[in-house]
Amino acid sequence: MLSAAEWAIIGLSLKVSLVAVAATLPIAFALAWLLARGRFPGRMLVDALVHLPLVLPPVVIGWLLLIAFGRTGPVGGWLQDWFGVSVIFRWTGAAIAAAVMALPLMVRAIRLSIETVDRRLEGAARTLGAGPWRVFFSISLPLSLPGILAAVILGLARSIGEFGATITFVSNIPGETRTLPLAIYSALQVPGSDGEVTRLAVIAIVLSLAALLASEMLARRFRHDDRTGHVL
Amino acid sequence: MSFDVDVARRLGAQNIAVRFATGPGLTALFGPSGAGKSSVLNMIAGLLRPDRGHIAVDGETLFADGVDLPPERRRAGYVFQDARLFPHRRVAQNLRYGERLADETQRWIGFERTVDFLGIAHLLDRWPRSLSGGEAQRVAIGRALLSGPRFLLMDEPLASLDSPRRAEIMTVIGRIRDELRLPILYVSHDRAEVERLADHMVEINQAIEDASHQ
Numbered sequence: 001m002l003s004a005a006e007w008a009i010i011g012l013s014l015k016v017s018l019v020a021v022a023a024t025l026p027i028a029f030a031l032a033w034l035l036a037r038g039r040f041p042g043r044m045l046v047d048a049l050v051h052l053p054l055v056l057p058p059v060v061i062g063w064l065l066l067i068a069f070g071r072t073g074p075v076g077g078w079l080q081d082w083f084g085v086s087v088i089f090r091w092t093g094a095a096i097a098a099a100v101m102a103l104p105l106m107v108r109a110i111r112l113s114i115e116t117v118d119r120r121l122e123g124a125a126r127t128l129g130a131g132p133w134r135v136f137f138s139i140s141l142p143l144s145l146p147g148i149l150a151a152v153i154l155g156l157a158r159s160i161g162e163f164g165a166t167i168t169f170v171s172n173i174p175g176e177t178r179t180l181p182l183a184i185y186s187a188l189q190v191p192g193s194d195g196e197v198t199r200l201a202v203i204a205i206v207l208s209l210a211a212l213l214a215s216e217m218l219a220r221r222f223r224h225d226d227r228t229g230h231v232l
Numbered sequence: 233m234s235f236d237v238d239v240a241r242r243l244g245a246q247n248i249a250v251r252f253a254t255g256p257g258l259t260a261l262f263g264p265s266g267a268g269k270s271s272v273l274n275m276i277a278g279l280l281r282p283d284r285g286h287i288a289v290d291g292e293t294l295f296a297d298g299v300d301l302p303p304e305r306r307r308a309g310y311v312f313q314d315a316r317l318f319p320h321r322r323v324a325q326n327l328r329y330g331e332r333l334a335d336e337t338q339r340w341i342g343f344e345r346t347v348d349f350l351g352i353a354h355l356l357d358r359w360p361r362s363l364s365g366g367e368a369q370r371v372a373i374g375r376a377l378l379s380g381p382r383f384l385l386m387d388e389p390l391a392s393l394d395s396p397r398r399a400e401i402m403t404v405i406g407r408i409r410d411e412l413r414l415p416i417l418y419v420s421h422d423r424a425e426v427e428r429l430a431d432h433m434v435e436i437n438q439a440i441e442d443a444s445h446q
Contacts, residue, residue, distance in 0.1 A: 124310065125329070127279070127303050128304075128333060128379045129307075129333035129380075130304055
């Protein structure tokens with residue numbers, strides 16, 4: 001039903017999204033923890049910066065990434081000098097664009113979950129002999145798991161749909177940066193490719209529905225468990 | 233001396249100051265709601281830092297000038313008013329939480345004996361949310377005992393229970409006092425409860441007034 005090229009597009013999209021979410025998750029958790037628990041000057045500024053990708057036009061994010069990761073850019077120059085690699089026009093660049101766009105959604109979901117963790121339980125664990133790190137791994141982290149799972153699903157959905165920042169940052173190269181939304185856009189430019197557009201659009205709908213259903217099932221499961229952390 | 237406590241802490245508009253030194257057995261910290269009794273327990277457990285003062289239990293200094301043991305090293309068995317069981321762990325895992333962390337030489341009661349003593353063998357596979365108030369409170373007491381504590385802090389452990397359950401838990405606490413011989417600091421606002429259980433009584437309002445006259 002699907003051509004080899006179409007399967008390759010799906011494969012690339014999933015690879016880009018999974019790498020983006022996996023790399024972002026620890027960063028998103030650290031930021032969420034900082035924003036939920038931290039009391040430091042400049043907290044509002046960090047909060048605003050994290051949320052920028054949610055409100056800026058994606059093309060601006062793509063342009064900023066281009067400046068930062070270009071061969072002479074602050075990050076790109078460093079990558080080139082030390083590792084001899086460049087992410088421009090590469091699938092890794094697409095993953096970076098997806099990661100930046102997914103970050104605010106992931107931070108929000110995890111932060112909500114951390115804020116619902118009853119801190120008195122952490123105190124109870126301390127009195128039972130657990131040091132701060134053990135309390136984190138045995139109490140705080142498991143209790144914020146619903147938010148972490150929600151963040152993964154939201155992040156994947158956002159990454160698979162990412163278009164504007166990606167095409168600005170790493171262009172639209174078949175087999176390298178042409179993810180599902182870019183492939184649909186490209187097919188639309190070619191007269192008589194209605195069939196391909198339809199097939200790709202159906203795939204996008206199926207993937208999005210799967211993500212929504214998965215998050216709903218998780219929310220139900222955790223509601224049933226009476227861990228009040230469901231966030232979707 | 234079981235409890236030798238002299239602490240002060242300002243919380244918002246409230247000044248909490250209390251001073252007492254009591255012998256072995258059960259010491260009741262008695263006073264109206266909102267007098268800061270729970271804050272005193274939190275200071276002894278290490279969950280709230282006093283502004284000044286000292287805390288020693290059974291001769292070991294937990295807090296003083298230059299000394300501030302973290303809660304995990306104070307070996308307090310803290311039983312909270314609301315049981316405060318870990319919702320993501322079954323009863324058995326709740327009971328084992330502190331037991332696994334305690335040094336072998338610090339444990340003075342085994343799992344089987346604790347479960348037996350409290351009559352909670354039939355609850356081990358249950359989730360905390362499925363327990364009644366009395367059941368949860370017995371599990372919370374077991375969890376505290378299994379962590380190998382040197383003393384117990386009990387914060388109105390009967391407050392959220394109906395009266396048959398209250399009698400049941402009160403019997404358990406009486407047995408801990410008599411059979412396990414652990415220093416207990418027991419917070420309550422109920423005079424009848426305190427008179428039945430306490431070997432010593434500290435009225436916290438009195439203590440606050442004393443402090444303000446100094």
